[in-house]
Amino acid sequence: MGLEVCKAVDAAPDLDLVALLDHDDTRASAVEAGARVLVDFTNPGVVMENLRWAIEQGINVVVGTSGFTTERLDEVRGWLAGRPEVGVVIAPNFGIGAVLMMQFAARAARYFDSVEIIEQHHPRKLDAPSGTAMHTARLVAEARRAAGCPPMPDATEEEFAGARGTDIEGVRVHAVRASGLIAHQEVLFGAAGETLTIRHDSLDRSSFMPGVLLAVREVVKRPGLTLGLDELLD
Amino acid sequence: MGLEVCKAVDAAPDLDLVALLDHDDTRASAVEAGARVLVDFTNPGVVMENLRWAIEQGINVVVGTSGFTTERLDEVRGWLAGRPEVGVVIAPNFGIGAVLMMQFAARAARYFDSVEIIEQHHPRKLDAPSGTAMHTARLVAEARRAAGCPPMPDATEEEFAGARGTDIEGVRVHAVRASGLIAHQEVLFGAAGETLTIRHDSLDRSSFMPGVLLAVREVVKRPGLTLGLDELLD
Amino acid sequence: MGLEVCKAVDAAPDLDLVALLDHDDTRASAVEAGARVLVDFTNPGVVMENLRWAIEQGINVVVGTSGFTTERLDEVRGWLAGRPEVGVVIAPNFGIGAVLMMQFAARAARYFDSVEIIEQHHPRKLDAPSGTAMHTARLVAEARRAAGCPPMPDATEEEFAGARGTDIEGVRVHAVRASGLIAHQEVLFGAAGETLTIRHDSLDRSSFMPGVLLAVREVVKRPGLTLGLDELLD
Amino acid sequence: MGLEVCKAVDAAPDLDLVALLDHDDTRASAVEAGARVLVDFTNPGVVMENLRWAIEQGINVVVGTSGFTTERLDEVRGWLAGRPEVGVVIAPNFGIGAVLMMQFAARAARYFDSVEIIEQHHPRKLDAPSGTAMHTARLVAEARRAAGCPPMPDATEEEFAGARGTDIEGVRVHAVRASGLIAHQEVLFGAAGETLTIRHDSLDRSSFMPGVLLAVREVVKRPGLTLGLDELLD
Numbered sequence: 001m002g003l004e005v006c007k008a009v010d011a012a013p014d015l016d017l018v019a020l021l022d023h024d025d026t027r028a029s030a031v032e033a034g035a036r037v038l039v040d041f042t043n044p045g046v047v048m049e050n051l052r053w054a055i056e057q058g059i060n061v062v063v064g065t066s067g068f069t070t071e072r073l074d075e076v077r078g079w080l081a082g083r084p085e086v087g088v089v090i091a092p093n094f095g096i097g098a099v100l101m102m103q104f105a106a107r108a109a110r111y112f113d114s115v116e117i118i119e120q121h122h123p124r125k126l127d128a129p130s131g132t133a134m135h136t137a138r139l140v141a142e143a144r145r146a147a148g149c150p151p152m153p154d155a156t157e158e159e160f161a162g163a164r165g166t167d168i169e170g171v172r173v174h175a176v177r178a179s180g181l182i183a184h185q186e187v188l189f190g191a192a193g194e195t196l197t198i199r200h201d202s203l204d205r206s207s208f209m210p211g212v213l214l215a216v217r218e219v220v221k222r223p224g225l226t227l228g229l230d231e232l233l234d
Numbered sequence: 235m236g237l238e239v240c241k242a243v244d245a246a247p248d249l250d251l252v253a254l255l256d257h258d259d260t261r262a263s264a265v266e267a268g269a270r271v272l273v274d275f276t277n278p279g280v281v282m283e284n285l286r287w288a289i290e291q292g293i294n295v296v297v298g299t300s301g302f303t304t305e306r307l308d309e310v311r312g313w314l315a316g317r318p319e320v321g322v323v324i325a326p327n328f329g330i331g332a333v334l335m336m337q338f339a340a341r342a343a344r345y346f347d348s349v350e351i352i353e354q355h356h357p358r359k360l361d362a363p364s365g366t367a368m369h370t371a372r373l374v375a376e377a378r379r380a381a382g383c384p385p386m387p388d389a390t391e392e393e394f395a396g397a398r399g400t401d402i403e404g405v406r407v408h409a410v411r412a413s414g415l416i417a418h419q420e421v422l423f424g425a426a427g428e429t430l431t432i433r434h435d436s437l438d439r440s441s442f443m444p445g446v447l448l449a450v451r452e453v454v455k456r457p458g459l460t461l462g463l464d465e466l467l468d
Numbered sequence: 469m470g471l472e473v474c475k476a477v478d479a480a481p482d483l484d485l486v487a488l489l490d491h492d493d494t495r496a497s498a499v500e501a502g503a504r505v506l507v508d509f510t511n512p513g514v515v516m517e518n519l520r521w522a523i524e525q526g527i528n529v530v531v532g533t534s535g536f537t538t539e540r541l542d543e544v545r546g547w548l549a550g551r552p553e554v555g556v557v558i559a560p561n562f563g564i565g566a567v568l569m570m571q572f573a574a575r576a577a578r579y580f581d582s583v584e585i586i587e588q589h590h591p592r593k594l595d596a597p598s599g600t601a602m603h604t605a606r607l608v609a610e611a612r613r614a615a616g617c618p619p620m621p622d623a624t625e626e627e628f629a630g631a632r633g634t635d636i637e638g639v640r641v642h643a644v645r646a647s648g649l650i651a652h653q654e655v656l657f658g659a660a661g662e663t664l665t666i667r668h669d670s671l672d673r674s675s676f677m678p679g680v681l682l683a684v685r686e687v688v689k690r691p692g693l694t695l696g697l698d699e700l701l702d
Numbered sequence: 703m704g705l706e707v708c709k710a711v712d713a714a715p716d717l718d719l720v721a722l723l724d725h726d727d728t729r730a731s732a733v734e735a736g737a738r739v740l741v742d743f744t745n746p747g748v749v750m751e752n753l754r755w756a757i758e759q760g761i762n763v764v765v766g767t768s769g770f771t772t773e774r775l776d777e778v779r780g781w782l783a784g785r786p787e788v789g790v791v792i793a794p795n796f797g798i799g800a801v802l803m804m805q806f807a808a809r810a811a812r813y814f815d816s817v818e819i820i821e822q823h824h825p826r827k828l829d830a831p832s833g834t835a836m837h838t839a840r841l842v843a844e845a846r847r848a849a850g851c852p853p854m855p856d857a858t859e860e861e862f863a864g865a866r867g868t869d870i871e872g873v874r875v876h877a878v879r880a881s882g883l884i885a886h887q888e889v890l891f892g893a894a895g896e897t898l899t900i901r902h903d904s905l906d907r908s909s910f911m912p913g914v915l916l917a918v919r920e921v922v923k924r925p926g927l928t929l930g931l932d933e934l935l936d
Contacts, residue, residue, distance in 0.1 A: 329896060330813045330893070331813075331814075331891070331893070331896040331897070331898040332896075334806075334809070334810050334813065334898060335898060338802075338806045338809075338810075338900070341802070341806075341936075342802050342806075345798045345799075345802065345935070346799075423799070425798070425799070425909065425912055426908045426909060426911065426912070427904065427905045427906045427907065427909030427910075428797060428799040428800075428902065428903060428904045428905060428909035429799070429902070429903045430799040430802060430803060430900075430901070430902050430903075431899070431900070431901040431902075431903075432898075432899070432900055432901075433899040433900075433901065434896065434897070434898050434899075435896060435897045435898075435899075436895065436896045437896060438895045439895065440894045440895035441893065441894060441895030441896035442895075443894065444813065444893055444894070467813070468809070
């Protein structure tokens, strides 16, 4: 992932790649190179120390590393309090398409009688449904509760076990696994006489680069902590 | 359904509607009118008597009524033995699109590593999965067994109950229910680097009329008993 | 349409149908019945007189009639200036699904390299592409211009005339016509490694009723003129 | 392609890779290694000489090289006449999914009022529509002519140039180009009240390997010349 980011930054006409840090490189070289933004795709064991150091140096940070608990986020906020001009963006998902799919799903949720999620992945995947499907289902469920939507209509009386998928907070989720698939998700909304479908197809991790570049461009304008890409998308 | 058939026959340039029989009409009028084909969309309680009578009169019959057991079919074969020039077509489904979907699915089944079925219906439907989905799954499973296909790949270890659908003879089937849907089915085949999807969308029962007309045209050329539309399609 | 609206209002637990006006009914009966909202699905020849009268009577109005030019809208604004407590909602499209599709498309437009529109309709349709597809293309084109997006990539050198669809302000639009279709539209966005698809399927005009009811509920809270459903959706 | 084939053969439990010939390798080593089947993915300049030699040696051949004219095919038939026990399979497309899509499309063509083709590819593609789409359109058109189908219904009166796609022998074909796409095709059939859609998604050339292996397994059972995968698929 780190190398992909370097290539993407290097290819962007408005950005300069000034340093590339691997496991055994010293961070100081980033300061010498005049880095304004540090992109961290490392691991939960080292990311906190990287963040502390970068904030201290006045370098903005974009983080794709996982493992951020509420405690860790509070710690980052503490460091930022001492350097109010520094910006940090931490995002669990840099796929703009996936983030938009979830935003749109949350927004559409209250206007339809029914909504179900069908996710489709390669057969080597260990969990079903996918994390993205679970997260989408929860966003949709929350939006419907907030709007006071009634339960969805469903007259099913005779069901072969599992046919109607799994129930995530009242939203049915179906997980398809097949060779030839990569990572796909469909959110289907229905009301009398119409359906609205939002579908995301992800083929490889090059799809995360536009989100990383967006965060790099925005982090310098947003002091403090920003969580997720949502806010950066207008 | 009967009325729809009458309209469809009437509108077909190569067919003549010579009689329309309701509950209290006498069948004799069909003979007087010179009927060559009788179309029966009645109910299991009267269809056998209709068939016996029509075969006796030398009238070919197309039957969309349900409830045909092996015993009933044998009885019909017995009547036809005495009138070898008469043809009878009995079909559970006159939707040409649905019949083709099932044929294609059965044919493709052996060439792919994976196959799953996603059916989508209006939320007033009582059973899940649909009869068509169950039937398709069994055809696919049978074709795979016949070709000696290995089990499908699936590394799922952690599953929220029902996420992976129901298992019909080794084929996963997912049933979606939402307002705005009518009757839809997708059969998804996957192998390394590719997927093949066969999808049928049925909006109303006018979709059965081409199948009924096909049967009317073919039954006069096919003495004896024909089961299902499959044979009539080429 | 008028009758459908009456049924929908009548079926809504929080709304009362107090009057139903046909061609030859007198509007005064609406006042006597205590109408708070008038829903107008008439024709361009009479809608202005209906609006003038209702505003004068202090009745809020929801309008689905077409033919509103800038001049007509200014005239309505003039009448409303004298009755600042009255609300009027005029919308060209009461399909919430279609309106959301267009909103989402406009919002996603700037984040992807490519976007194309495929609309699919029954073969009795006279124009191609559909008005909704044209409108969506223009919204998308406008959003991309505003964000400074470069032209979309397209290396096509050899094209059979028409294969690449029609060009609406730089957005390719494809119009499919086939029996069995009703009214469908897909907006396909693509960037490296991913696609995002927003699809709307409309089966009948019952799909407009939730939008009409939403407007009826909202118009009493929104004095002045509101154009389109967009603002009413959050 | 050649290397991919070698890997695929090597990985197949019922096949042995006995030789791997590159540009400068001598074909004799294949004979020494006891090759029963030669797979040729070379170029039009050398394929004929390879074929002549292999047939002479009594080695069966599977050919994925392009450029076979009627004359070339006749020449191959001539060589085979002298070695009636040798089999040769020459196929323009080893993608089983694509071949099945075309077979199914040709078969369904006569039963529907309408059919249109939508192909979707990456934006670096030079031609529109794709060769596969053109070929599918011709197969469909031929099947409809053979069955005496009337022209498709289409009431379009006002068309923005190109909106209705290109006309290939009466079949409308639409070519979508967008980043994030690879190679996809949808054949949409419609009749009153229903549609049937056959869709193929191809992600990479690993999808050709099952077709190559099928041909390798079948060519030893089929003396003479076999053109295309169709016959090998039962």
